[in-house]
Amino acid sequence: MKNYDIVIIGGGPAGLAAAISARESKIESILILERDRELGGILNQCIHNGFGLHTFQEELTGPEYADRFICQVEEKNIAYKLNTIVLDITSEKVITAMNREEGLFQTQAKAVILAMGCRERPRGALNIPGYRPAGIYSAGTAQRLVNMEGCLPGREVVILGSGDIGLIMARRLTLEGAKVQAVAELMPYSGGLKRNIVQCLNDYDIPLKLSHTVIDIQGKKRVEGVTLAAVDAQGKPIPGTEEHYACDTLLLSVGLIPENELSRGMGVELNSVTSGPKVDESLETSLEGVFACGNVLHVHDLVDFVSAESAAAGRNAAAYVKGELPGRASVKKLFLRHGEGVRYTVPETICPERMDEELTVRFRVSRVYQSCYISAYFDHERIRHKKRQIMAPGEMEDIKLTKEELLKYPDRKQITIMIEEG
Amino acid sequence: METKRLTCINCPLGCALTVEMEEGNILYIKGNSCKRGAVYAQKEVTNPVRTVTTTVAVKDGALPVVSVKTREPIPKEKIFDCIQELKRVRPAAPIHIGDVILADAAGTGVDVVATKQVLAP
Numbered sequence: 422m423k424n425y426d427i428v429i430i431g432g433g434p435a436g437l438a439a440a441i442s443a444r445e446s447k448i449e450s451i452l453i454l455e456r457d458r459e460l461g462g463i464l465n466q467c468i469h470n471g472f473g474l475h476t477f478q479e480e481l482t483g484p485e486y487a488d489r490f491i492c493q494v495e496e497k498n499i500a501y502k503l504n505t506i507v508l509d510i511t512s513e514k515v516i517t518a519m520n521r522e523e524g525l526f527q528t529q530a531k532a533v534i535l536a537m538g539c540r541e542r543p544r545g546a547l548n549i550p551g552y553r554p555a556g557i558y559s560a561g562t563a564q565r566l567v568n569m570e571g572c573l574p575g576r577e578v579v580i581l582g583s584g585d586i587g588l589i590m591a592r593r594l595t596l597e598g599a600k601v602q603a604v605a606e607l608m609p610y611s612g613g614l615k616r617n618i619v620q621c622l623n624d625y626d627i628p629l630k631l632s633h634t635v636i637d638i639q640g641k642k643r644v645e646g647v648t649l650a651a652v653d654a655q656g657k658p659i660p661g662t663e664e665h666y667a668c669d670t671l672l673l674s675v676g677l678i679p680e681n682e683l684s685r686g687m688g689v690e691l692n693s694v695t696s697g698p699k700v701d702e703s704l705e706t707s708l709e710g711v712f713a714c715g716n717v718l719h720v721h722d723l724v725d726f727v728s729a730e731s732a733a734a735g736r737n738a739a740a741y742v743k744g745e746l747p748g749r750a751s752v753k754k755l756f757l758r759h760g761e762g763v764r765y766t767v768p769e770t771i772c773p774e775r776m777d778e779e780l781t782v783r784f785r786v787s788r789v790y791q792s793c794y795i796s797a798y799f800d801h802e803r804i805r806h807k808k809r810q811i812m813a814p815g816e817m818e819d820i821k822l823t824k825e826e827l828l829k830y831p832d833r834k835q836i837t838i839m840i841e842e843g
Numbered sequence: 844m845e846t847k848r849l850t851c852i853n854c855p856l857g858c859a860l861t862v863e864m865e866e867g868n869i870l871y872i873k874g875n876s877c878k879r880g881a882v883y884a885q886k887e888v889t890n891p892v893r894t895v896t897t898t899v900a901v902k903d904g905a906l907p908v909v910s911v912k913t914r915e916p917i918p919k920e921k922i923f924d925c926i927q928e929l930k931r932v933r934p935a936a937p938i939h940i941g942d943v944i945l946a947d948a949a950g951t952g953v954d955v956v957a958t959k960q961v962l963a964p
Contacts, residue, residue, distance in 0.1 A: 468910035468958065469896045482896055484910050484959035488940055568898055571908040596897055596926050616852040620893060623850070624919065789855070810876075813855040 426450040426742045427735075428516055428530035430507050430683065433462020434724050435715025435731040436536035437490035442735030443534075444497045448742055452528065453494070453501035454518055460494065460501060461487030462538055464724065466565045469589055471616075475725035486724060510687045512708055532710045532738040535684055535698065536731065539716040541586075542676040551638030554645075560586040560674035564593065573597050575670025579647050580604045581635050583611035583618075584815075585722070587674025592621035601625070602666050605633040605649050607656060610789070612815045614722075634658065635671065644669055677720045684713070694765040695719040701754075701768050702776040703737040703746060704730070712738045719767050719783070722817055726783070733777075747775055755827065760839030762786050762793075764814075771836065773827040783819045786812045786840055794841045795820055800833040812840070844870070847888050851880040860884045892916035895925050896958070899944055904936035904961040911944050912958050917951040924949035936963045 426448050429436045432455030440453050459465065464472070467483030474480060477489065494501065505520040514530045541559040558566075558574055564586065566572045576599050580587045583606035591601045604622060609632050611618055622629050630649060636658050637648040651662035679697040681689070690699045690707035697718040698706040705712050714734035715727045740746040752774040757766050766784045790812045797805035797820055805820055812818055820838060827836075844865050851858040856876060862884050863870040872884045886892075894916045898908040917925060925948045932945050938961045945955040 465959070468898060468912075470894050470912060480894070482910060482912055482958040485940060488960070568910060569906070569908065571898065571900060593897075596895075596922075614852075615850060615855060615857040618857075619850050619852050624893070624922075791856070811854055811856045816855055 422515070422527045422529050424450075424529045424531075425452045426530070427452075427532045427534060427738050428514075428528055429453045429534045429536055430510070430516075431455065431462065431536035431538055431715075431717070432457075432460040432501055432503075433536065433538050433715065434464055434487065434490065434727045435538065435717070435734075436462070436534070437487070437494055438728040438731035439534045439536055439712075439714055439735035439738070440499050440501075441490065441493050441497065442732035443739045444499055446736050446739030446743075448739045451499050452530075453499065454505050454507050454516070455501060455503050456506045458504055460491045460503070463561070466561070466568045467589075468568045469593075472724050475723065476728055483724075490728070507683060510683050512688050514710065531742045532712065534731075534734055534738050535681075535689075535706070535711065535713040535717050536715050536734075537680045537683065537717045539677040539679045539720050541673070542678055544673055547581075547673070547675060549635050549638060552641050554638070554640040554643050556640070556644030556670045557638070558670065558672055560584075560590045560672045563670075563672050564590055567593055567597060573599060575599060575644075575668070577602065577668040578670045578672060579635070579649070579666050579668045580672045580674060582606065582674035582676070583613050583629060583631075584674045584676065585613045585617050587672065588613045588617040588621040590672055590674065591627050592625060595625045595627070599670075601627050602668060603628045603630050603649065605630045605635060607632070607634045607652060614815070636663065638671060644671055647671055677716065679717045679720065681717060684717070687711070689713075692765060692769065695767070697767075699769050701749070702771040702780050703741075704734040704768065705737065705741070705746075705749075709749070710738075710741055712741075719765070722815065726817060726819075729781070730783070747772075749775075753831070755833070756835045757782065758835060758837040759784065760798075760837045762788070762790060762840030763838050766838055771822070771827065773824055776824050776827070778824050780822050780824070781819050782822060782838065783817055784838060785814055785817055787814065789813045790840055790842075792843050794843075796839055796841045797822065798837045798839070799826070799830065800835055806841075849884055849887055851875060851883050853877075853879045853883060862888050864888060891919040893919050893922060895922055895948075895955075897926060897929060899929055900933050901938065901961050902933050902935040903963060904938070905964045906959075906961045909934065909938050909944070909961045910958045911955050913948060913951075913953050914956050915953045917948065917953050921949045921951050925951070925955070929955060936961050 464483035464487035472486040509517040650658040714731040
């Protein structure tokens, strides 16, 4: 069995950034395991631009953004295996993987970085009645077919869900000659960026039907049409509002779920809101020496934040391997609570003695807030009060805490992040 | 007088902007909450531009298609002309990031360049 200091599960944006920062922290023995035919993960199919404004101060396409990181991995001679699927990881960090060249093999790691990303919520999670005809795709699958395989999945299309992937695909299919008839959204607002609503739908006169859902799919062998209906405030279809659309394709863009089968298998504790591992300030999971970053931890909207978060995970894993990260049992732990208006926080706990000088706490708000404050309370004292013009559930927020202020009051126990109105 | 309605794209507020125009001149812009909205509205009603991203089939490549983009944003009304011209080109591998796939797309003076490396098989 081969030994590595750090094994990284996944060679997408999270895994690449973690590997590079671990190498920069002087770890020689690193291995990335990637199941696809190339590094770069989902960025390879995100051919639109808008990536990298924070990291590189320029607007790149997904493949270009990935290339910047892949080049660094190559320059630094970081080992990786492609077309390699990880089947199991034990709590002792023995990784069982498989590929065509080596068959089944095992690897022992001192530290593991989980960077498996997320996957799309499937049709089965939606309870749409109808047969199982061809022509129903998740938006990301259609994106891969068009942008990487060069295939057009259909010609007359209805899209359910107005998250960014659904919006981007509405434009993409239109440019490839398909007719996108409508984008239906169950909620009264879109989860996508305003920029995408304007540049992917309005530019091409594609209607966005808010508070609508698919109530029926027609067709037995191939999709022949779908029925949309308006929904009430409880999300129940309103009788009499049914509209029929003849189409051969239905795309589903109805949310992303962190892919944590391996984490669960090894006994990592998961957060029920994010569906990602519970982590501390070092992005270390409930298992010592196992770190998590990127979309496997919580679904991000900007890859730039994935890169920043993953670089921290790589640094911390390196510190753990070198014995420079104090054991959790030996230091004080603060609990991070999510108060009014905050759905979750990453991390959930903070050991001030293990943190960098400054820590970024990332979170999402539970609804649209205008002219409000992000507040942080350290027990009963308010230590942050940051004004925000607008906050929406679709855009991740953050707040920065410093080691100095958290070490100042050794008897305090809890930090609460909440939204306070004007 | 002509009225144009836009949605500002600078932040999640998505202000509904109204621009009153006469003979191509802006009379006033309403509905914006900040300066960025006025700048956006002005650009969008006088010269709306977009970066076009798409894919082009590759001859003899390890991958079937290469992703491409216009190096600069091009006028919005040229998007489909640009796409049509790209349907007619079929570059051969190897292709590197930044290689010009189509020069002067749709008479805009802007080149279309590769955004991904595609090697020979």
